[in-house]
Amino acid sequence: MNEQLTIGNAISEVASRIQAACERAGRSADEVTLIAVSKTMPVEAIREAMACGMVDFGENRPQELRDKQAVITEPLRWHMIGSLQTNKLKYVVGKTVLIHSVDSLHLAQAIQDASAKQGIVSDVLLEINIAGEESKHGIVPAELLGLVEELAHFPNIKVRGLMTVAPYTETPEENRCYFRKMKQLMVDINSKNIDNITMDMLSMGMTGDYEIAVEEGATLVRVGTGIFGHRVYPPKE
Numbered sequence: 001m002n003e004q005l006t007i008g009n010a011i012s013e014v015a016s017r018i019q020a021a022c023e024r025a026g027r028s029a030d031e032v033t034l035i036a037v038s039k040t041m042p043v044e045a046i047r048e049a050m051a052c053g054m055v056d057f058g059e060n061r062p063q064e065l066r067d068k069q070a071v072i073t074e075p076l077r078w079h080m081i082g083s084l085q086t087n088k089l090k091y092v093v094g095k096t097v098l099i100h101s102v103d104s105l106h107l108a109q110a111i112q113d114a115s116a117k118q119g120i121v122s123d124v125l126l127e128i129n130i131a132g133e134e135s136k137h138g139i140v141p142a143e144l145l146g147l148v149e150e151l152a153h154f155p156n157i158k159v160r161g162l163m164t165v166a167p168y169t170e171t172p173e174e175n176r177c178y179f180r181k182m183k184q185l186m187v188d189i190n191s192k193n194i195d196n197i198t199m200d201m202l203s204m205g206m207t208g209d210y211e212i213a214v215e216e217g218a219t220l221v222r223v224g225t226g227i228f229g230h231r232v233y234p235p236k237e
């Protein structure tokens with residue numbers, strides 16, 4: 001990534017690459033939402049992206065989300081994209097437009113309870129470990145249908161679709177098969193006509209591979225480095 005690029009220029013660059021990928025795939029660019037992944041980035045960087053018209057931001061740590069929301073009070077669309085512990089849900093439920101990272105019945109139950117308490121319905125995605133990587137979060141595809149059938153009975157959760165973090169690779173073309181599998185998984189679930197379940201969102205593609213993901217049907221791409229430059233991680237809490 002070219003560090004000289006301003007955030008505004010980087011956003012334009014990513015947006016035009018998304019547009020081109022849509023054209024290659026015969027899709028309309030308004031089917032794809034670009035989420036600026038602002039984890040570890042300071043509030044000033046988020047404000048710079050906001051000034052360029054960005055409204056969708058992704059964070060992966062609940063406390064960091066809370067701290068940023070305390071300072072940035074404009075009505076942004078915050079996405080929780082990181083793995084979640086049930087004791088941190090108070091910073092997430094009712095404070096985000098979409099939780100991308102539901103990977104267990106246990107977590108879904110806790111989101112259900114917290115949402116019921118607030119009298120809201122929470123939109124969620126189910127995170128899939130599409131390449132079966134040991135280091136990754138997410139449910140394996142074989143467990144998806146069973147989980148979806150359980151969640152269909154949760155009145156305060158709406159399953160909107162699927163999310164994945166594809167393997168790290170220098171050659172993004174290698175991830176095309178995984179993105180294609182994700183799309184097929186969603187089509188398969190929809191074809192079961194489960195009451196209360198219609199999925200239309202696919203959150204996939206990051207800085208290294210979002211163009212391929214868009215070609216294969218992504219509706220939400222999560223781009224951090226490609227917008228804000230490289231991250232320096234703070235020490236673990």
Ligand SMILES: *Cc1c(COP(=O)(O)O)cnc(C)c1O
Pocket residue numbers: 037039060081082165206207208222223224225226
């Ligand atoms: C950090 C992160 C991203 C963005 O990664 P980049 O490679 O910087 O674009 C996307 N999705 C998730 C779940 C992340 O944790």
